[in-house]
Amino acid sequence: MEKIIEESKQGESLVLEQKPENTKKLFIESYGCQMNFSDSEIVASILHGQGYNTTQNLEDADLVLVNTCSIRDKAEQTVRKRLEKYNAVKSINPGMKVGVLGCMAERLKSKFLEEEKIVDLVVGPDAYKDLPNLLAEVEEGRDAINVILSKEETYGDISPVRLNSNGVTAFVSITRGCDNMCTFCVVPFTRGRERSRDPQSIMEEIADLHAKNFKEITLLGQNVDSYLWYGGGLKKDYEKASDMQKATAVDFAQLLDMAATAYPKMRFRFSTSNPQDMHEEVLHVIAKHHNVCKYIHLPVQSGSTRILKEMNRQHTREEYMALIDKIRAIIPNCAISQDMITGFPTETEQDHQDTLSLMEYVNYDYGFMFAYSERPGTLAARKLEDDVPEEVKKRRLTEVVAMQRQLSLNCTEAFVGQTVEVLIEKESHRSDAHWSGRNSQNTVAVFPKEHYKTGDFVMVRIDSCTSATLIGEAIGYSERMQ
Structure with missing residues (x-):
């Protein structure tokens, strides 16, 4: 419960820049908190160097990974349903390998591998660097597992691939x-x-x-x-x-x-x-x-x-x-x-x-x-x-x-009538004529696009609001843009 779980991001499949020389396809989904999504970027970076490009088409994948969460029962049930879906696809594409990453991996390792036999590999949060070795085990027809928790691992030496990034x-x-x-x-x-x-x-x-x-x-x-x-x-x-x-x-x-x-x-x-x-x-x-x-x-x-x-x-x-x-x-x-x-x-x-x-x-x-x-x-x-x-x-x-x-x-x-600095992150999901961004206090603000672009810091006059969103009009760039 100590971590923010963004419902809109649950089950997001991740895509990164394709390497022409990579011949294998990776499909990776993430559930849970921001830390899990960050970990998926580390995993993608490791596998990018092992010949994998990402795909958003599950049926095309050589390797399917789900990065899991044990914080709430709802998240676990969702992951279980996804594993059923993967295995339905696997019956059509028997060469496809399925792996569970993250918190559920550590907690339910024996269930997944031995009792239910629904995955090929199980990898805990501290073992992502061992993925190449584990995949070699799987290729040789053996189940692979590493859920050892580390006293040292921080992945500080791995430059994460920024997946589904807005670039901002x-x-x-x-x-x-x-x-x-x-x-x-x-x-x-x-x-x-x-x-x-x-x-x-x-x-x-x-x-x-x-x-x-x-x-x-x-x-x-x-x-x-x-x-x-x-x-x-x-x-x-x-x-x-x-x-x-x-x-x-x-x-x-x-x-x-x-x-x-x-x-x-x-x-x-x-x-x-x-x-x-x-x-x-x-x-x-x-x-x-x-x-x-x-x-x-x-x-x-x-x-x-x-x-x-x-x-x-x-x-x-x-x-x-x-x-x-x-x-x-x-x-x-x-x-x-x-x-x-x-x-x-x-x-x-x-x-x-x-x-x-x-x-x-x-x-x-x-x-x-x-x-x-x-x-x-x-x-x-x-x-x-x-x-x-x-x-x-x-x-x-x-x-x-x-x-x-x-x-x-x-x-x-309390923001109505004020002018606040907003960083433009993306198009508003309700209107393609409006930008969406957040102010310093992390409150979402939407306003007409005009000539501004994503990544701009702009000053926005707040004219109205809902309980979750500030609505206003940009009146110029922030000093941070100078």
């Missing part, structure tokens, strides 16, 4: 894994313990994107705020580092400051943050740089301190509210979004009311809200009875969504 925005992964053992979450078990990527490789990747005229970077990780590079290794082993390693260590505030300072005409975002790891220094870096977006995704999951303790969230309601107060004081124009779970085991009506009152207190710009679904392998599944009736979960979710819709409308209405 890109993700750069800076951490992998997670040390926060939230009782509802499978990530520490499917992606391993937290480790950070060498800042030099991060800055080199940003430099490459800058040279290719990308305009906005999102620094990505399960928990970006706890980024800490001290020469490699797990974050939990930092206490064993030498004095020299500690003296030269780079934390997230320093990394963000380095990137924003080096590329003042690029915009920077980051996701996702955990409340207990968001330090004040990061807030001052956001406030200091005009090109660090004034937006923080800050999952809370519940407004009840009692439920937060059951979730092992490492913060209380009061501590979260104090952090919100600090953000508002240091970055007055900062947008804040949430993740929220309704119906967690033992949640009472009072706990639910605490969630609604917290939402009002924060005045979230938007959120990602889910009814609790028990995930196998989590501490909650082992220790807590899923005792909130489904209809109660859904009713509470409906109330949370209704509250957020009103709060979102309040936030967008």
